[in-house]
Each structure stands twice: as C-alpha cells, then as structure tokens.
Amino acid sequence: MRNYLLKRVLLFLPTLFVISLAVFFLSKTIPGDPAERLTGILSIEGDEHFDRGAMTNYQRTYRHLGLDKPLFYFSLHPRAREANLRDIERPAFRNNIKNLMYETGKPELVRSYFEAGKALSRAIRLHLDECDTATFWADFEHQINRASSKAEIAEITDNALLFMPDEQCGFRPFAEDWWKYADKIGSVERTFSWWLPKLSWHGTQNQYHNWLAGILSGDWGYSLRDGRSVGSKIRNSIGYTLSISFFSLLLTFAAGIPLGMFLATSKRKRWKEILRKLVYALYAVPLFWLATLLVVFFTTEEYGKWTNLFPSPSQIMLHTMDGDAGFFQGLSYLLLPVLCLASGGVAFVARQMEQTALRENTARYITMSRLKGNSESATIWKHLFPNAVFPLITLLGALIPGLISGSVVIEVIFNIPGMGRLMWDSIFGQDWNVVFAILMIGAILTLVGQLIADILYARANPKVRYD
Amino acid sequence: MIEVFQNRGKNRGKVKMPASLTLGICLIWLFTALFADQLANELPLTCKIDGQRHFPAFRETLSKVSGQSSPRIYYLSKKEEMESVIRAPIPYSPQTIDRANAGYKSPLGPQNISSLRYRHWLGTDGMGRDVLAGLIHGSRVALIIGLVSVLAAMLVGVLFGAAAGYFGDRGWRLNKLEIAGGAIILSVGLYLLYLQLDYGGSWLYFGAWLLGSAVLVYLWSSTVKTRLRAYLSSFRISRTMGIPLDLMLLRLIEIFRAVPSLFILLALLAIIESPGILQMSLIISLLMWPAFARYTRAEFLSLREQEFVQAARLLRRSNNYIIFREIMPLAIPPIAVAAAFGVSSAILAESTLSFLGIGFSAEQVSWGSMLNEARLYFKAWWLAVFPGMAIFAVILSMNSLGDYISRQKSTGIEMVN
Secondary structure (H helix, E strand, O other): OHHHHHHHHHHHHHHHHHHHHHHHHHHHHOOOOHHHHHHOOOOOOOOOOOOHHHHHHHHHHHHHOOOOOOOOOEEEEEOOOOOOOOOOOOHHHHHHHHHHHHHHOOHHHHHHHHHHHHHHHHHHHHOOOOOOOHHHHHHHHHHHHHOOOHHHHHHHHHHHHHOOOOOOOOOHHHHHHHHHHHHHHHHOOOOHHHHOEEEEEOOOOOHHHHHHHHHHOOOOOEOOOOOOEHHHHHHHHHHHHHHHHHHHHHHHHHHHHHHHHHHHHOOOHHHHHHHHHHHHHHHHOOHHHHHHHHHHHHOOOOOOHHHOOOOOHHHHHHHHHHOOOOHHHHHHHHHHHHHHHHHHHHHHHHHHHHHHHHHHHOOHHHHHHHHOOOOHHHHHHHHHHHHHHOOHHHHHHHHHHHHHHOOHHHHHHOOOOOHHHHHHHHHHOOOHHHHHHHHHHHHHHHHHHHHHHHHHHHHHOOOOOOO | OOOOOOOHHHOOOOOOOOHHHHHHHHHHHHHHHHOHHHHEOOOOOEEEEOOEEEOHHHHHHHHHHHOOOOOHHHHHHOHHHEEEEEOOOEOOOOOOOOHHHOOOOOOOOOOOOOOHHHOOOOOEOOOOOEHHHHHHHHHHHHHHHHHHHHHHHHHHHHHHHHHHHHHOOOOOEEEHHHHHHHHHHHHHHHHHHHHHHHHOOOOHHHHHHHHHHHHHHHHHHHHHHHHHHHHHHHHOOOOEEEOOHHHHHHHHHHHHHHOOHHHHHHHHHHHOOOOOHHHHHHHHHHHHHHHHHHHHHHHHHHHOOOHHHHHHHHOOOOHHHHHHHHHHHHHHHHHHHHHHHHHHHHHHHHHHHHHHOOOOOOOOOOHHHHHHHHOOOOOOHHHHHHHHHHHHHHHHHHHHHHHHHHHHOOOOOOOOO
16 A cells, blocks of 8 residues: 555656646747736737837846746757747747748857847947938838848848948947848858757756746746735635635535435435436536526526525625625625535436445345344445445545636636636736646646545545555 | 546436437437528528529538538628528528617517517527527537537547557557657657748648658558568567556546646637637547546456457457457447537537637637627526527437446446546
8 A cells, every 4th residue: 555655646746747847838839928918018019119118128027037048958949040039029030030040040140140130229229310321220220120031131231231331430330240140141051951950958047947946946926917926816716716615515415415315215206206307407407507597597686576686796706806795795605606516516426326325225235234124224324325425435536626726617607706717817817827826736636636535445445455 | 638427337327318308309409400501591591583593591501511602692692682582490590680689689578570480589689699590500519519529539539548458558569660660750750840830831841741751650560560570680679668558548647637628728729719610629629538548448458358358369369450349349338428428528618618708709609609698688588598408408418318328238347447
C-alpha cells in the first residue's frame, strides 16, 4: 500500500508538469494581449498615430509583465530567424522583422537593421528642427517601420539616397548607419540552409520559468485586470462557491441515498414506479435549462404574485457586491442555485444507490440474515446498507475538485461571484495569472481527490488491494 | 473531459422508458433534421415564376448538400412574381425576421398576422424570428453535432483504447530501427508544421508533407522492415523495446480530467473564431475521446486474458486480426452504449456553450442559443420552455436508447478503471 501511494504521488509530478505546460502554451495561443488590456489601449495596431506617451506606457507594461522574454527554456527554430522576437513590442513590427529574417536568412543583419532603424527614428525626433530634410525623414520613418520585404526595402533605400541629410545634420550618422544595413538587406541572397533547425538555449530568463517559480514560491502574482493579488481574489470568491457546493453536496447525499434505498427495498410498487421514472427524467434534465426555468418562473412577479418566491439574479449580484447581506438573506440567495446543482446529483446518487443495493440484495449474507430471522429492517440497514453504500465513496473523491472550482453555468446564470464565475471572467479578460492559479489548484485537487477515493475504497473494502 | 456515461454499463435496466416513446422521439428528431428546409422555410415548396415551375425549398437543401451558393436571395427577390405557390407547413425560416411580430409575441396572445396560416405557433423572439422554425432547424444542428462528434471521438478513443488495453505496457514491441524511424518522421513532421505556421504560406506545403510522410511510412513499413530486417539483425538492431501505450493513455486521460473542459473549450473557441458546426463537433469530440478510450481499454483489458484470445495467439494470428476480428465484436455493444450516451452529452455540451453565448456565431440557430434569449426577457416563457424541452427529449431518448442496448447485450463485464 505504501509503495502504491508513493508511486501514485510520484506520478503526479510529471502529470502536473505536463498540465502546467499544456495550460501555459494553450493560453499563449489565445489571441489577445494582456498589456493592451492593462494600459487601456484598445489595439496597439488599431491607430496608426496614437500618442507617444501611451506607447511608452505600453512598452513599459509589456516589459514589466515579462512578455518580452522567450516562452520556454529552449527553442528550436529555423536558422533564418532569431529564437526570440518578443522583445519587439509592436506585433506589426515583429511580423515585419520575422518576414525579413525568413526572406534574407540573415537574422543578425536584420536585427542590426532594426536596431539602426530604431536609433534613427529617435535621432530624427531629437533633431527635427535642425535640417531641411528632417521633415522628409520624419515621414520617411513611417515607411521604414512598415517595410516587410526585401523589395520594399530596396525601394526605400533608393529614395533615402536622394534625400541623404547634410553633414551638419545631427542624425546624419544614424541615417548612414541605417542605410548601410538596409542596402545590405536589399542585395543579400538567402543561403540554402535557412530552414535547417537550430537549438537555442535561453536559460531561466523565460516566461514559463518565471511563472512556475512564482507559483512554487507562493507568489501567484497580481490580477492583470484590477491589480489585486490573485490570492485575495480567490479568497473572495471561494466562500460563495464553497457554501453552494457544500449545501448541494449535503442535499445530494441526504436526499439521494434514502431515495435510492427506497427504490431498491420498498414494497410500494406504484410509488416506486413513479419515483423511478421521475428520477430517470430528472437525470436527463439539462442543468442550465432547469436553472433558466426556475429563474424565469420563480424570481419575478411576471406570472402572478405568488411566483416571486426567490431573489432574482440581479438582486443577488447587487447584494453580493455590497457584502451587506445578512446570514439568512444570504441563505435565501443560495436556495435556488443549491437546488439546481443538487437535482442532477440526487438523481445520479439515487440510481447508483439503487443499483448497488439491488445487487447486494441477492448476496448470500443477506439471505442468511433473513433466514436467521432478523427483521427486514435490521437486515436492510445493518447488513445491506453498509455494503451497498461504499461504492459511493469513489463518487465523493470525484466531487472534491468540483467543490472548489464551482459550476460555471450556475454561477453565470445566478450572478454569483464564485470561483466558476471568476474563472469565466478571467478567461475572457485574459487575466492569466488568475486563470493559471485556479487551473493549477483544480488540477492538484483532481489528482488528490482521485487518490483519496482510491484509498478510502481500499479502506472500506478489504477485497481491494493495491500492490 | 466530458463524461460520456457514468458507470451505467452495470445498470441492468430497472427503468424502462416506453420503447415507443423513445422510438417516437428519435424518429421525429430524424425527420425534422432531414426535412428541416421543407418543414420550415419562407421559400415556397413549389411555385411558378414566368410560367416555369420551381422548387425553391428543395433547391435550398440541394445547395447545402452540394456546397453551392444558396438560391435564397434569388427567390426572395422574385417574391412578387411567384404564382400558384405552395408554402411549407411553417412559412418561416429560422433567420426570417418578421418585423410586424417583433418583440416577443406569445404563442397564446394576439399576433400581427394576415391569416392563421402565418401564425407563429410557438411565438417569436425579440427580433421577430419564429421559435418553431428555430426548433426545427436546431434539430438538424443537434443531430450533426451529436453524430459527428461521437464518430470522431469514437475513432480516436476506440483505436487508442483498444491498443492500450490489448498491448498493455509491454505488448507492442518495436525494434530500434522502427523506433528511430518513427521518432524521426514524427519530429520532422512537427518541425515542418511549426515552420509552416511560423512562416506562413499556403497549406499546400503542409499537405505535401503529409502525403510525402505517409508514403515514406508506407515504404518503410512494407519494404524496409521485411527485407532489411535479416540484414540489420547482424547489427543487433532487431532487439525490441516495449512501447508503454497503456501508461501513455492513462496519463493522457488523467491530464484531460484535471484540466477543466471549459478552459480547453474556451481556449479552442477563442483560437477558431466563429466556428461552424463541423469545427464545433470536432472541438467537442476532442473532449470526449478519453471517455471512449477508457471504456474500450477496460473491455480489452478483461477480454485479452480469455481463452479464445490465447487460442488465436497460439494459432499465430496477427495482432491486427485478434484486435479487430476476435475482440472487437465483443466490445462493440458496450461501445455502442457509450456512443448513445455520448450523443446526448455532445448535444448537452453544445447547447450549454451556445446558452452561455460562446458557441456559434449569432446567425446560427441552435437550441442552446434560443434558450440564451430567454434570460434577456423573463416574460417570454416560450423561449425558455420549448427549446429546453427539445434538448430534454433528445437526451432522454438517447439515454434510454443506451440503457436499452446495455440491457440487450450485457456482456457481464464490469468496468475496470
């Protein structure tokens, strides 16, 4: 048993590692830019001439978030391109430079060209009033930045030569420097081996490492949307989710187990048939439909005075935001979500319970108990029930992660600011720090829950052994 | 991971939904899905334009099947010239906007219509679209989603699960040459895929690679393997290694289980903007295949120890023969059960996504997206009740179909996780 446990726990590590990789890279493929969101710039490429202050602000945020770093410890890439182009903040520039690298097959040359271009535009801005050609170059700078192919660069180098600034111009050396590289790019030929793979090692200065190190050292970072710490956001939401899950779990088992036992052992045939059909139908009712029906019919006075039984989702939202709801009022808010969440669970547990009880009912020890003259209720509750109920233990283990992560559907419909809702909002807001934290907590809980279920199962049933 | 079914294979069927009800729901569903264009369409079934007979509603179906452009715009422009028109039973398409009846017209209340023929029997939504027409066309969406995603998930899940269950961790043995060849082909393929995605260009490039590598694999496995094996054995290359298929599958399933399916769905839906029905089904099937793999694996795990399999091994039957001819026929009934439950969970997944407003684009009507509208306006009970009823009926009938199959052909094999 101990060996088995050790093996299971050791197997967690690679699984968690792969999960962290999968989650990290999946999040990187989702379009959208957290720096854009944080600085309030709608789209960095949307406006051609948006002001320089905003741009600097964006660049600073971009670097602060570490988005300029490579993604992983190493990268495999064609010889033609550089391993990491993320240090170029503007996506359009990044693409241009990448295209140029692929076209020329000379990443160092293109990089120096890019740096020279950057220095040139800085110099032009400094010396704008000094020379006659400066206004031309100020317009020209725009073309320089937009050039994305060898042909385009060849064209602008020809133009640039005509308007080369005078000797006394402050940015003349920068222009010459830039022109030198641009001219080279226009004439360079790509070698055959441009597509061959090349391995670059980035060391620990990469986004994945920084994120993982943060998680492991307990620093989960800050929300990219409102700057609050991830820990406090989760602490705020987990209470709602935990209370809903706790009550619905309680209801599920408190109603499901007796119902299942009733279905399995009762003598009232007609009631049994009706209940069985009901349970079967309840199992097929989509959760979101049930919730919608309850919200539509029982939270407003649209269908008569008496139908306004429960607080409506908008009320729930208002009060949870204020945080002034009293205990009993809070309970009344939880009533509908708990009912919805528990309904499917009750049907499932009842069916499971019924099946295991029916199977155990044919066992010899039950017949023996009856033959000994034990009363029917003693037979059922002392012998049948304990044996029939323990397969439900595995179910308990499977439910643990759901306790924390909550039900997105329910929380969205009822406007409850729980964990499911937090994850939902964070994914749409590209608030990756929060999303990652929730996902990793969920993953660990899932793995631990499975393990606990297996251990409990082995404890309850001596026939099960893990070696 | 979307759970296809939960231990229900054990269920020796205590509840019997009337077979006629199940069958009835399935038949109605199939019928409306197949003839949606003829049942609810603003284009007439048949009409005369300039003395010539046309069949617009049928033309529309034909254009959808063959992928041509829809004749809808042409016929809508000829609306005035149509003569001797026979209309569809519900003279509205799901996207038809009836401005006179916009703003949630109740099925019971008064409606702005010229005759009973044009009544919205199940009411309208905020824009004036007919609910019944939406329901009818939504059944087609549900059918495609259910079938395609289950078939795709089954293809991957059953094959992987069968291999993992049959071979275990050591059964599938490859020699060093084969492992090296496979690894090279795989890594070259992945690298080229990366290059393609990074550098851009046309997908032709990738297709050519796919074709080329398939040819390579074929040549390699058919000729190199047999002819060179004897020669290569002198280099001690023929020593074989077991591939831990079972371990790989179990870890993969664990990963799928530990990452919430909502995150995977949202990530994929964000990458593929406004997905069509086919893309949606494939995304759902991505989350469903682990369930099929788990189930098939369990079946194969218990069947491979049986005597008939050992007999086949002694007869030197090939692994392929044993997997597909000997074991698979016995594993089909439980897989069919899982498939029936899979259809219902795929439909549930799609309608939940559409309900949350992250599924299809706005113009694609599905049952879930209709339910979504009910949240905007509580008075419109018909928007909450009818689409939900359709989902409920289909799920119920699929569940009872699954139970029915498991009652008919219970192999008596319990699930081994």
